[in-house]
Amino acid sequence: MAADDLLFPTPEGLYCPGGDFHVDPVRPVPRALVTHGHADHARPGNGAVLATRQTLDIMAIRYGADFTGTRQVAEGTMTLGDATVRFHPAGHVLGSAQVEIETGGTRFVVTGDYCRHRNPVAEGFEPVPCDIFITEATFALPVFRHPDPAAEIAKLLASIEAFPERAHLVGAYALGKAQRVIMLLREAGWDAPIYIHGSLERLCRYHAEQGVPLGDLRPATDDSMAKADFAGQIILAPPSAFAATWAQRFPDPVIAFASGWMQIRARARQRGVELPLVISDHADWPDLLRTIEEVNPEETWITHGREEALMRQLALGQRRSRPLHLIGFEEEPEG
Amino acid sequence: MKHFARLLEALAFTPQRNGKIRHLVQHFRTRPDPERGLALGALTGDLDLRNVTPSLLRGLVNERVDAELFALSYDFVGDLAETIALIWPEAKDPSDPPLSELVHELEATGKAALPGVIAARLDSLAPSSRYAYLKLATGGLRVGVSARLARTALAEFGAVPVEEIEELWHGLAPPFESLFAWLEGGEKPVSAALAPFRPVMLSTATDLDALGAFDPADYVAEWKWDGIRVQASVEAGVKRLYSRTGEDISGSFPDLLEALDFDGTVDGELLVRRKDAVAPFSDLQKRLNRKTVGKTMLKSHPAALRAYDLLLHEGEDLRALPFADRRARLERMVLACDPVRIDLSPLLPFETWDDLAALRADPPDPVIEGVMIKRRESPYLAGRIKGHWYKWKRDPMLVDAVLLYAQRGHGKRSGYYSDFTFGVWEGAQLIPVGKAYFGFTDEELKDLDRFVRNNTVERFGPVRAVKPSLVLEIAFEGLNRSARHKSGVAMRFPRIARIRKDKPAAEADRLEDLAALLPPE
Numbered sequence A: 001m002a003a004d005d006l007l008f009p010t011p012e013g014l015y016c017p018g019g020d021f022h023v024d025p026v027r028p029v030p031r032a033l034v035t036h037g038h039a040d041h042a043r044p045g046n047g048a049v050l051a052t053r054q055t056l057d058i059m060a061i062r063y064g065a066d067f068t069g070t071r072q073v074a075e076g077t078m079t080l081g082d083a084t085v086r087f088h089p090a091g092h093v094l095g096s097a098q099v100e101i102e103t104g105g106t107r108f109v110v111t112g113d114y115c116r117h118r119n120p121v122a123e124g125f126e127p128v129p130c131d132i133f134i135t136e137a138t139f140a141l142p143v144f145r146h147p148d149p150a151a152e153i154a155k156l157l158a159s160i161e162a163f164p165e166r167a168h169l170v171g172a173y174a175l176g177k178a179q180r181v182i183m184l185l186r187e188a189g190w191d192a193p194i195y196i197h198g199s200l201e202r203l204c205r206y207h208a209e210q211g212v213p214l215g216d217l218r219p220a221t222d223d224s225m226a227k228a229d230f231a232g233q234i235i236l237a238p239p240s241a242f243a244a245t246w247a248q249r250f251p252d253p254v255i256a257f258a259s260g261w262m263q264i265r266a267r268a269r270q271r272g273v274e275l276p277l278v279i280s281d282h283a284d285w286p287d288l289l290r291t292i293e294e295v296n297p298e299e300t301w302i303t304h305g306r307e308e309a310l311m312r313q314l315a316l317g318q319r320r321s322r323p324l325h326l327i328g329f330e331e332e333p334e335g
Numbered sequence B: 001m002k003h004f005a006r007l008l009e010a011l012a013f014t015p016q017r018n019g020k021i022r023h024l025v026q027h028f029r030t031r032p033d034p035e036r037g038l039a040l041g042a043l044t045g046d047l048d049l050r051n052v053t054p055s056l057l058r059g060l061v062n063e064r065v066d067a068e069l070f071a072l073s074y075d076f077v078g079d080l081a082e083t084i085a086l087i088w089p090e091a092k093d094p095s096d097p098p099l100s101e102l103v104h105e106l107e108a109t110g111k112a113a114l115p116g117v118i119a120a121r122l123d124s125l126a127p128s129s130r131y132a133y134l135k136l137a138t139g140g141l142r143v144g145v146s147a148r149l150a151r152t153a154l155a156e157f158g159a160v161p162v163e164e165i166e167e168l169w170h171g172l173a174p175p176f177e178s179l180f181a182w183l184e185g186g187e188k189p190v191s192a193a194l195a196p197f198r199p200v201m202l203s204t205a206t207d208l209d210a211l212g213a214f215d216p217a218d219y220v221a222e223w224k225w226d227g228i229r230v231q232a233s234v235e236a237g238v239k240r241l242y243s244r245t246g247e248d249i250s251g252s253f254p255d256l257l258e259a260l261d262f263d264g265t266v267d268g269e270l271l272v273r274r275k276d277a278v279a280p281f282s283d284l285q286k287r288l289n290r291k292t293v294g295k296t297m298l299k300s301h302p303a304a305l306r307a308y309d310l311l312l313h314e315g316e317d318l319r320a321l322p323f324a325d326r327r328a329r330l331e332r333m334v335l336a337c338d339p340v341r342i343d344l345s346p347l348l349p350f351e352t353w354d355d356l357a358a359l360r361a362d363p364p365d366p367v368i369e370g371v372m373i374k375r376r377e378s379p380y381l382a383g384r385i386k387g388h389w390y391k392w393k394r395d396p397m398l399v400d401a402v403l404l405y406a407q408r409g410h411g412k413r414s415g416y417y418s419d420f421t422f423g424v425w426e427g428a429q430l431i432p433v434g435k436a437y438f439g440f441t442d443e444e445l446k447d448l449d450r451f452v453r454n455n456t457v458e459r460f461g462p463v464r465a466v467k468p469s470l471v472l473e474i475a476f477e478g479l480n481r482s483a484r485h486k487s488g489v490a491m492r493f494p495r496i497a498r499i500r501k502d503k504p505a506a507e508a509d510r511l512e513d514l515a516a517l518l519p520p521e
Helices: A053-063 A149-162 A177-187 A198-209 A239-243 A245-249 A265-270 A285-295 A307-316 B002-013 B017-030 B035-044 B054-064 B067-077 B080-087 B099-108 B114-124 B127-138 B147-158 B162-169 B177-183 B254-258 B281-285 B295-300 B323-335 B353-361 B442-454 B511-515
Strands: A008-010 A013-016 A021-023 A031-033 A046-051 A068-073 A078-080 A083-089 A097-103 A106-110 A132-137 A168-171 A194-196 A217-219 A234-237 A254-258 A275-277 A299-305 A320-323 B219-225 B228-235 B238-243 B264-274 B303-313 B342-344 B368-375 B389-393 B397-408 B417-426 B429-436 B456-460 B463-466 B471-476 B478-481 B489-492 B495-500
Touching: A046 A053, A053 A068, A053 A198, A132 A285, A132 A307, A149 A168, A149 A177, A149 A254, A149 A275, A149 B017, A168 A239, A177 A194, A177 A198, A177 A234, A177 A254, A194 A198, A198 A217, A198 A234, A234 A239, A239 A245, A265 B002, A285 A307, A299 A307, A307 A320, A307 B067, B002 B017, B002 B035, B002 B127, B017 B035, B017 B147, B035 B099, B035 B147, B035 B177, B054 B067, B054 B080, B054 B114, B054 B127, B067 B080, B080 B127, B099 B114, B099 B127, B114 B127, B147 B162, B147 B177, B219 B323, B219 B389, B228 B303, B238 B254, B254 B303, B264 B281, B264 B323, B281 B478, B303 B323, B323 B342, B353 B368, B397 B429, B397 B442, B417 B442, B417 B471, B417 B511, B429 B471, B429 B489, B429 B511, B442 B456, B442 B463, B442 B495, B471 B489, B489 B511
Parallel strands: A021 A031, A031 A046, A046 A068, A106 A132, A132 A299, A168 A234, A168 A254, A194 A217, A194 A234, A254 A275, A299 A320, B303 B342
Antiparallel strands: A008 A013, A013 A021, A078 A083, A083 A097, A097 A106, B219 B368, B228 B238, B228 B264, B264 B303, B368 B389, B397 B417, B397 B463, B397 B471, B417 B429, B456 B463, B471 B495, B478 B489
């Protein structure tokens, strides 16, 4: 059977008829395999969900305990119908995994989102040889070479030194980026309390329970703190909070944002960011190419992002690829 | 180079003026000569580098990167230098040469060798340094720092008045080592330049109530012309035209420069004048910021100087003399000039402040924006010193407009919607006519912010469209025709004068009401 009869896109998402399941479905399906807990990959309302324990926990935190009919923790090699399935770490966020699927004599790997930089909050990416490699392409342009995150954190600390009377508001998404930024700060020696927006609390607590040593985190809405008390402090929040009246409680804040998109100046300016921090939980261009070399597939399928550039590059290297045009994924997800 | 790159980055992302000044001061404080002086020269446009063209850069990148991948990337990034800086193959072991090395190399390299030199540098620099290098080489830093702001930062760094720096500026050149030495406590450099800029005397605002305390007999009055305040300086045949802040704008006004047939320094208003008719400000704007001016433009938009004051004349410094004495010398001097290019700003006849109020209320020319009142005994003083010169501007124009969009502010206004776009009616539609981000009190800002949040109908990034229901009284200083704006008009200094909650949006002004305020064509 041809590979695209074994695994193919449907309106619900990528479907494997051999195992009768969807990977990261965008609409409710009877059986879903979920790579990680970000909202455009993990959605509520499926009949059954197979994912890592941490992804299942995160989905329960986000959507409530009844987010799915039944759940199964991914462990070892699992048989689903005519398919066998294994999960491998993806290095993207806590619990994130690639899904390896063997069906009809073909081995597929669906990466979900992945990252190859060292990430203190996620188990490191592991290249899995396969026939068909189904990759994300969020940062698939040769302009994206993510810098060393420690150097980006050094910029934040330098800014605090230069503007000690101002608060530093760092935009970071609630799952993954926020905890990574906190860990990078701790590694850089920042052991003062870090103030967090209410929407980060539950996921930060969960990371701490899972053994990620985030240190002293305090609510940014602590009423005992006067405006001036936030001078020189670091406050983490989802970027949407900057537009809210919530931001008015801090003294002359410097707006920072931790995202791979901050590599592009116009993006930073568009968002009104004063201190762009190029910290990404996705593979950059060299890592996408390196990974494809290591995995060495017959064919690469590209799920979402900038597929034209990646296809062009692979064609230049005599590699076969094609876009999957999956719908329902954010054009510019949490970078 | 990495320090310069970091400075450019900080300046580009820091929206507040004071924040930019702090970054500049920090750079001046921590970087050695000649690095800081060359950075300063790059920002003020005083580094005279061979301008590297975009086509040269495109040629270079095409040799290194697949054309299709470059096109996709450029499409996404939107800026040529930035795309090249990011896409250029990575240096294995990036070097960090001093800015001076790169500047001298660009200065010393001929046109034919330039592509090779630039490619070699791009090969060895880190990405952020590549970006700074390309911006330096192409001559467009665009980090929102004017030469004036850079000099303000120097003044703060050295704790000296900015006027002293402006006066010295044109005798100095990068890397400005004597200037930095003085600002760090050394000796003040002596300007060797001919026809240097002298700090300009500025006025403070007044009104009829405040004037009541003065004796009108001690004062003279002139029209306040709506052109550009300039200083024309001639010394030993060297002719220069400066803006009020000491920018040398000679290059844009060769017609006027040629007519400067005197030896001295004249304070005046730059206007476009056709015989006796002074053209509106928008005509003058067409002459600004041009490196070369075409013959057609010189003919259709002739520049002229309307003289206010005489600071120096034939080697004699007149600034300590009373205004009346300087004026007498000025009148004699102007008699000998070409009246098509240089004339006198007339003194206004008045005996009481009410006389002057009547003149101000009905000026003979639309290009007058009020009256200037000058004490007869005053010397010519640098800067805005109270008690000598007063401006009494005509009342601002007012229009009732409807709030359409609001954008988030920065710094102390973080979390507030503080930049407001407003429009007036054209038929059944509201057409945006301007943007204002001041004029309101802190209380009114909270009020406006609340309105925006409660009436948002759509969001685009940091901008919100609001339900068109709140009327704002907008005050502004003048109106020009503008082909760049959909409304066809552009306001000068618009600000929010009042929030008109009492007025329904349907009763806001119409575009034709606004158009009636335009100066005659």
